[in-house]
Amino acid sequence: MKSLRTFYRLAAPFWRQGSQWLGWLMLAGIIGMGLLIVQINVLINAWSKTFYDTLGEFDTGALYALMGRYVLYLSAYVLIVVALDWVRKALVLRWRQAMTEQFTHAWLADQAFYRLGLNGEPDNPDQRIAEDVNIVADLSVELVASFIINMAQVGAFMSILWQLSGVQTFSLGGYSITLSGYLVWIVVLYTLAGSLITHWVGRPLHRLNVDRQHYEADFRASLLRKREHAEQIALYRGEAVERQHLAERFQAIAGNWRQLMGRERNLSLFTVSYERVSLIIPVFAALPAFLAKTITLGGLMQIRSAFGAVQGSLSWFIKLYPKLMHWSSAVERLGQFEQAIAVSRCQARAPMVGDCLCVNGLDVLRPDAEVLLEDVSVRVAQGEWLLIAGRSGIGKSTLLRTLQGLWPYCRGSWQLPPGRSLLLPQKPYLPSMPLRHLLAYPAIEVPSAVRLMAVLEQVGLPGLARRMDEQSEWSRELSGGEQQRIGIARALLYAPDTLYLDEATNQLDEGSARALLRLVREELPNCTVIGISHQAALSTLFDRTWSAQ
Ligand SMILES: Nc1ncnc2c1ncn2[C@@H]1O[C@H](COP(=O)(O)OP(=O)(O)OP(=O)(O)O)[C@@H](O)[C@H]1O
Structure with missing residues (x-):
């Protein structure tokens, strides 16, 4: 929540500008193209039912026509994906440029850069302007667009899955329960449980990512200082001390990296299992209906693909969790930087x-x-x-x-x-x-x-x-x-x-x-x-x- 509030503060100056209609248009284009991709996925889902049913009937002529239609869907899909990627990159550049200007102006105005250096806080402003701004612009566009597109995909496939689930009657503890859209309930509960466990396991990644950016920037700044003071170091013959100093800095990176590896391993243990299990759940869930011959092989395949689409999209949070943590740490570092500049500007005394x-x-x-x-x-x-x-x-x-x-x-x-x-x-x-x-x-x-x-x-x-x-x-x-x-x-x-x-x-x-x-x-x-x-x-x-x- 705190990251979202900070993000709003950082992003507002760019997106609120009256002249930023092109940025909004590009964002709308990205989302529009994403929705087109969802539509193509829906068409491919319907196509797969027809294809498997035709396959079961050994209707060769119809199969060739279906393959022709698939090539059409595939070509449209490829073109839209490439165009979407191009517009996304152009928007990221636009936003990054504006945010870089915003930060460099604020940093250089009223000699804030000098006063910030007096007490050494916040660390590595260069890294915050060069790298964190890039991470925030890049990942924000990706996360926002993928969130909207995934939710649209959930909407589109949820209704298909609801229809395919039909009305089922179960007996539980002697009671007979009639449930509509049971596959939808399974996918929602499964993803909800998965998201909660992911957040529980992956929470420390936020702090570890903040530290990682800090240690990496410290190491780079140390190397840069060696280059700047090459002559003094060479004259003192200070190579041994410098080597030790750099090794110590790198130790901090390595220690943090090991902790990140451990946490990401635990998270992957869960997310990879979660992904694999989700492939088989719809088949087992729909198997009784298939064996009772209430659905065809094509129907079973369609259920599998619709379940996969809903589950895949609902799992947006789980799949992108490491990226979300990376994004939130960059947002936090930029937020700290922005506030430190604001404080230092309050200290400025115009004589x-x-x-x-x-x-x-x-x-x-x-x-x-x-x-x-x-x-x-x-x-x-x-x-x-x-x-x-x-x-x-x-x-x-x-x-x-x-x-x-x-x-x-x-x-x-x-x-x-x-x-x-x-x-x-x-x-x-x-x-x-x-x-x-x-x-x-x-x-x-x-x-x-x-x-x-x-x-x-x-x-x-x-x-x-x-x-x-x-x-x-x-x-x-x-x-x-x-x-x-x-x-x-x-x-x-x-x-x-x-x-x-x-x-x-x-x-x-x-x-x-x-x-x-x-x-x-x-x-x-x-x-x-x-x-x-x-x-x-x-x-x-x-x-x-x-x-x-
Ligand atoms: N950024 C800083 N942070 C903390 N202390 C500082 C900082 N800059 C200067 N000082 C301290 O303020 C004191 C005065 O420093 P200043 O450079 O003004 O002295 P000076 O009279 O000009 O000395 P000199 O004649 O040797 O140049 C010193 O003790 C110095 O350590």
């Missing part, structure tokens, strides 16, 4: 904008509520350069994060200057993208090649000018100082109104660092700069120093 940067009685805390900086009050005039000083670990970087609205653990208020701002951290973000886009980041518009080359020249990287379209692993290739030069180049190109420098030149020698900051002053004369630096030679470039205590 007020005034005529200058003004902090008033601000307390900056650690996540455990311990105070880092108390009662911070500082005012920075437009165009002023302020240096924040203080011992390592006191909370200078955290203060900048707080001002940016990234750090939710704070009390008090502040206002930011108007215009756009840029924060250069000590380790610039250098994804593998063409150099021209890398330099323009975070702007989407890329400046002209002439401008880019001029800036590269200014920051002391003229050699990179001929590699504008190259997409290299920049963070591995460039030295720490060169990476920081790229950071300064970005500031010059982006031309923010307020620039925050969080030890943005600490990998450079003091002479080069001074030269770069002087360049910023010349090129961006009206820019307000708030800097953090332990490089003593830089302090004279700032108008004033504020000491964090």
Whole structure:
């Protein structure tokens, strides 16, 4: 029930959109084609009675005509099944795309992705967006369509089975009982009992599937981190530790897999027996009528096939139970993710904008509520350069994060200057993208090649000018100082109104660092700069120093 409520919350934005008529049309098409398949099954069921009766009469001519009709049913069946599969896949893609956009937007909006990472919950957002969304879209379409089609099949064949059952009189404990449609009662009770036992045996599969997705994602993320930090690991010669670490992660997968295997084995023991027994039940149930010659061989075969159709469709829950558990675990993980994003967005504080940067009685805390900086009050005039000083670990970087609205653990208020701002951290973000886009980041518009080359020249990287379209692993290739030069180049190109420098030149020698900051002053004369630096030679470039205590 909880999974269904969460699913409704996740699915509503897509299916409620006015423009989603095509999605509804595709779903209706899938169900319509499914119902056509049911109709063909009904025709084949009637055909089988005629066929076996004709077979009993050795009427060769009629048999050929019946085989021709069967080929017709079969061709229609194949065409519809293929078309249904195609439309189903197209709908899954459509829904997955919309849900992926919905989640990536929510995750990236208001820096939720950053705040979610602060306390490590929920785990592996990448896996939730890439895999769980796919599972939910894919299995939901399959489950909804197959449920409706199976229930239609139940309706169609139930009436056939009811008629074929006729009215039977049984004697039970000395009483004579007259029952209509006894085969229908048998199939309903048999499937109901089967469904209850399946749920009882298979219930733990939900939790095990949630854990499985978590462990698999953890393992993949660990492998990815090894690749990202290949150089550091290689320099430390940390292979043995890494191997042990990966083996431990895999142990969690293996342990969970063994438990899943055990549970699925128990479930299969029941479901396979259930399936096999269901094949023979209708034959035994109708045998007395056949032996009493009240039904023909064709009639017996028709009962068998109608019973099989009703039982097969009513057993939808039993057959798809492992998939239902897989689906419900993905729904749960996405639901958790959605709620965590919502909570983190509530934590977001949109700073007020005034005529200058003004902090008033601000307390900056650690996540455990311990105070880092108390009662911070500082005012920075437009165009002023302020240096924040203080011992390592006191909370200078955290203060900048707080001002940016990234750090939710704070009390008090502040206002930011108007215009756009840029924060250069000590380790610039250098994804593998063409150099021209890398330099323009975070702007989407890329400046002209002439401008880019001029800036590269200014920051002391003229050699990179001929590699504008190259997409290299920049963070591995460039030295720490060169990476920081790229950071300064970005500031010059982006031309923010307020620039925050969080030890943005600490990998450079003091002479080069001074030269770069002087360049910023010349090129961006009206820019307000708030800097953090332990490089003593830089302090004279700032108008004033504020000491964090
Ligand atoms: N995401 C986090 N979760 C928990 N604690 C954090 C987190 N980020 C920072 N801290 C803690 O906050 C304290 C202040 O860190 P911060 O980086 O602001 O110091 P700093 O003054 O800039 O130090 P440095 O000059 O060495 O860069 C540190 O003790 C750090 O461990």
